[in-house]
Amino acid sequence: MALNFAGRVALITGAGGGLGRQHALALAARGAQVVVNDLHEAAVNQVVADIRAAGGQALGIACSVTDAQAVQAMVNEVQAQWGRIDILVNNAGILRDKSFAKLPLDDFRLVMDVHLMGAVHCTQAVWPLMVAQKHGRIVMTSSSSGLFGNFGQANYGAAKMALVGLMQTLSIEGAKHDIRVNCLAPTAATQMTEGLLPPDMLALLTPESVVPALLVLAHDNAPTRVILNAGAGTFAATHISLTPGVHLGTGADVDEQLAAVLPQLLDTRHATVPQSGAEQGMNEVRQALAARGADSPR
Structure with missing residues (x-):
C-alpha cells in the first residue's frame, strides 16, 4: 500500500x-x-x-x-x-x-x-x-x-x-x-x-x-x-563514519609515528557513525586520558 x-x-x-x-x-x-x-x-x-x-x-x-x-x-x-x-x-x-x-x-x-x-x-x-x-x-x-x-x-x-x-x-x-x-x-x-x-x-x-x-x-x-x-x-x-583512532601523544616525532600508522587509521572495519560532532572530541580525550593513566606510576 x-x-x-x-x-x-x-x-x-x-x-x-x-x-x-x-x-x-x-x-x-x-x-x-x-x-x-x-x-x-x-x-x-x-x-x-x-x-x-x-x-x-x-x-x-x-x-x-x-x-x-x-x-x-x-x-x-x-x-x-x-x-x-x-x-x-x-x-x-x-x-x-x-x-x-x-x-x-x-x-x-x-x-x-x-x-x-x-x-x-x-x-x-x-x-x-x-x-x-x-x-x-x-x-x-x-x-x-x-x-x-x-x-x-x-x-x-x-x-x-x-x-x-x-x-x-x-x-x-x-x-x-x-x-x-x-x-x-x-x-x-x-x-x-x-x-x-x-x-x-x-x-x-x-x-x-x-x-x-x-x-x-x-x-x-x-x-x-x-x-x-x-x-x-x-x-x-x-554514512559519515569515524574510525577508532590511535593515541600518539604530543612528542616531537608524532608526525613520523602518524605517517607509519596511517593505514590503520584508514581501515574502516571498526568505524562507527557518530551521533554528533562531540563524539569525535570525546573519543580523542578518552584515549588521551587512558594513555595518561597507563603512563602514571602505580
Missing part, C-alpha cells in the same frame, strides 16, 4: 520539471496539498494544472530561492491559505560545470547561492511553523558529486556536501520538536544531467525511480539524519 500523506502540506522547490515535478506529482497523488515552487512561472502553472487535473490540490508560487524575502513571502502565503507546512523538499538547483582551474568565482558563488543558501532561506522560513506545530519533515537534495566527488563539479560538490552538514546539525536541533531532517542523494536523467551520461544509462535513471526515497524521507514515519541514495530503482545509504 502506498504511503499516505493526507492532511499534510508539502512545499517543493525546483518543482517545475525533472525530479521536483515528480516529487510534487507523487505527493499530491498520495493526498498531500502541494506547493509548487520554481523560478519559471509557466512551468509552475503547468505542474499545478497537472496535479489538479489528476484530482489533487496544488498551489503554485514562482520565486527564486536565492531571494530570502520572496521565500518568506511564499511561506506566509502558504500559511495564510493552508495554515501549515509539514514537508519541505529543498530540490532547486543549477549546474555550472567546469574544471576548478577554469571555474569563474561567480559560477562558484551562484551554485552555492542556489543550492546551499536557497535551502537555508527555505528552511529558516518554515522552521518556526514546524516548531509551533511540533511536526516537520525536511529533505535536502544532496548528490554523489558532493559525497564522493566528480570531475568538473567542485562548486556543485561543495554545495551538495554543505547540505549534508546543514542536515546533521538541524536534525539534532529539530529532534525535540519532531522535525526530522534527511538528505536525498539522487541519480536521475534530468535537464541538469543531460550529456553527462550515455543514453542507455540515462534511460534507466528516470526521475520517477528516485521518488520512493523522497516519499520515505518525507513521511510521518521518516527517519532522521539519514543520507539515502537513489537511482534506477536502486537504493542505498551513505
